Amino acid sequence: MSAEPIPFPSADRTPAPVDGARHVVIVGAGFGGLACARRLAKSDRRVTVIDRRNYHLFQPLLYQVATAALSPADIAIPVRRILWRARNVDLVMASVQGVDLARRRVALAEGGYVPFDVLVLATGARYNYFGHPEWARHALSLKGIGDARRIRTKLLAAFEEAEICPDPARREALLTTVIVGGGPTGVEMAGSVAELARYTLPREFRRIDPARARIVLVEAGPRLLAAFPERLSAYARTELERLGVEVRLDTKVEAVEAGRVRAGGQEMGAGAIVWAAGVEGADGPGWLGAATGRHGRLKVDVDLSVPGHDGIYALGDVAVGDDNLPALAQVAQQQGAYLGRWLARADRPGVPFRFRDRGDTAIVGRNAAVYAWGRWTMKGRLAWIFWALVHIVLLIDFEKRTLVSVQWLWRYLTYSRGVRLID
C-alpha cells in the first residue's frame, strides 16, 4: 500500500448496499474472523472483512518459519482465495484506525471509512513486554511473517558471524540463543532451534561446532506448558533437556539489551533473543473504550457481544468472557463459526456460546509432542504423528498441504532445513 493518502471523491470504501441488507463488518482475517465470514457466506447479509494483510496466517506453524523449516507462503493463504466464492463477502486490505461509534463506521488509516450495522472485532493478540516496550527491539517476538523472517535471519546470521569471529567470548555469545517464555511457542521454538543446531548445521561449518550452541529457555513460572497437565510439563522439560536445551524455571527476566539478557540475576550474551511471553489483546479495546479483562482483552458477554455497545461483538484472542477461555485457534474458530451462524439469520445470537474442547497440543521435537484432552493425555512419537496429521489437515489449502507434507517428510528423512535464507 502506498504511504500517501489516496484521494477519495467518495469516502465510503464499500459498494452500494444491496436493498437494505444488513452490513456485517469483520475486522481481522485470523481464525476467528475467517470462520465468521465463512458462515456468513451466501447469507443475505452484506459482509466486509478488513485486514491489513492480504493473507490468512496459519499461526500455529509460524515457529517453523522462524526456524527455517517452512516458507512463509506455506502457511499464508490469500484471504481472497479463501473467500472468492462468497459473492456477498467483500475484502478490504487496509489498517483500521478507529471506530466512530456515533456514526457506526470504521475509520481506515488509508483514509475513508466503512459503515457497519454489525461490527465483529477479531483483531487477535500481540506480545507485551511487561511494561518494557524498549525490550522489543532486542527480543524478537513471533506474531507475523515479518517477525518470523527476522528471527530466522537473526538465528542463522549468528552462526555465520560466529564462524568468522576470532574473539572466543563474542563467539560464545553468538552461539547462545535465549528464549523467554515456557508456553507452547517458547517450547516449540527451543526444540526447533536445538534441532537446527544439533542436526542440521554441524556438518556445514568448519570452525565452529553448531552442535555445541547453547539454547536457554527462561520461564518465570514453576513449570513449562502451564496449560497442560503436570505430567506433560515434566515430559516436555525432559525432552528439551535431552536436546541440550537449558531449561530455567522460576526465573524472571530482569533486563534485555542488544545481545544481552539478565535473568534470575545472571547475565547472558546472546546471538538471538526470542520473546514468547506475555500476550495482550490487540488494537480493538482502544477503539471502543470498553472494559477490558485479563491481559487487556475486551470483556464480552456470553453471546460475545461487547456490553454497552449494541451490535458490536468481539471474539478470539482479543476477547475474554467470564469463562476465561485460553487464547487458542480452536476457541477463536468456534466463536467465529457460532457468531457467523447466528448473524446470518438474526441480529444477535439466541443462545450463549459454548466451547467444545478439542484438546490441546504442543510439539517439543522430532518424535516428541504432547496432547491433552481434559484428563486424557498422550505424549511421544504417537502424539507427534497425531500433531503432524492434525496440522496438515487444518491447513486450509490443498496445495499448502502437499507442500508442507513434502517438506516435513524430507526433513524427517534428512534432518535438513530448506529455508535457510538470511534476508
Place this chain on the structure above:
Amino acid sequence: MSAEPIPFPSADRTPAPVDGARHVVIVGAGFGGLACARRLAKSDRRVTVIDRRNYHLFQPLLYQVATAALSPADIAIPVRRILWRARNVDLVMASVQGVDLARRRVALAEGGYVPFDVLVLATGARYNYFGHPEWARHALSLKGIGDARRIRTKLLAAFEEAEICPDPARREALLTTVIVGGGPTGVEMAGSVAELARYTLPREFRRIDPARARIVLVEAGPRLLAAFPERLSAYARTELERLGVEVRLDTKVEAVEAGRVRAGGQEMGAGAIVWAAGVEGADGPGWLGAATGRHGRLKVDVDLSVPGHDGIYALGDVAVGDDNLPALAQVAQQQGAYLGRWLARADRPGVPFRFRDRGDTAIVGRNAAVYAWGRWTMKGRLAWIFWALVHIVLLIDFEKRTLVSVQWLWRYLTYSRGVRLID
C-alpha cells in the same frame, strides 16, 4: 549480520594455512563461483568462497518469485549445504569492500581481510539505469530475492489498492504494469504478470476486473529477445499480444517517476514499474582498477585472467573476453568449471576457455516458450515442456526439485499462484 563492526584480535578471517597450500579465494557464489569451487573441492588447494548472502540463487526462476508463483526458498539453496562435503572449502559470509593488490588480500566491509594466492572474481552483474540512478527508486529491477519480494508486493498491492479506490483515473493507473526491457527477463515478467492478472486474480475481486489490467512491455530496439533468431522474436511478440500485453518496440524510456513512466513521448500512470533493461558488471572492476569492456565488464584474457594482474581471474557476468559471450548462467558455469579444473592442479589454465553452446531458452507463458541452439529452433508447447524439464533438472537440490515440480503442476492444473503475500 549485525551492523556494528566486530572487534577482531586477529584480522585474518581464514583458518591457518595447511602446509603452505595455495589459497584460492572466490568472490561470489553464483553459477560461476560455485562451479569453480566445486571443481576445486577435494583438491589440495585451500579454497575460500566469499559471498554477502548465505545462499546460491537460481536466478533464471527469479521472475516466478516476483510474480507469486514460487517462494524465495524454492530457488535459493544455502551455499554451505552445497559445499559441506568439500572439507578444503571455507565459506565466509561477508561483503567485500576492496582488493588490496599490494598485499594480496581481500578487505571485508565487516572488518578484517582474507589473504589470497589466487583470486577469482565472480561477482555477477547489476542493473544500470542508463545514467538515471534516481529511476531505481520507482522502477524496480530483479536481481536478488529482496527485489523479487518488492516487485511481488508492488504488483499485488496495486490490485488491492485499486479495489478500494473510488477515483477511476487513479484506479486505471494502479491497474497498469509497465515493464522496461524486451530481453528474456522482460518477456518472462510480462507473460507472467499477464497470466496472473488474466487467470489467477479475476474471480477474487468484486469491484475491479483484474483481467482488464494493462501490461505494457517497452523495448528500445526493433524486436523482443534480440539474442534469439527473428522468427522466435516474432513468436514471442504474438504470444504476448495474445495474452493482452501491449508490446511497444523502438520505444525509449524518457522519464520515470513515482507511479509514472514516459516512453516514446507518451505518459503512462502505473501501479508497478519493472526494470529489466541495461545490465552492467557488478563491483569487481572497481576493486582492481582494471580495464573494462562492454557494459562495464572486466576485460579478461582467453584463460579468464585479468591482464596485468597476476593470479587474478574473472568470470561470468562480471567478465568479458574478446569473444563477447552473453551474460548467461551456462557461460558462467562453464567458465567456473574450466577455471576450477585447472586451478586444482596448476597455477594457471594451460588452454584457452572454449564455450560450448547448450542453446538458449525463454518462456513467454503457459505452453509457450522459445528455444534456440544455433540455427536450430523450437517454440510453443514442446519448447515449454522442455524448458520446464531443463529447469527442474538444473535446480541443484532434490528437495527444491520436488517442491518446484509440485507447485508447477498445481499451477498448471488450477491457474492458481500460491505465494501471493504482500509484505
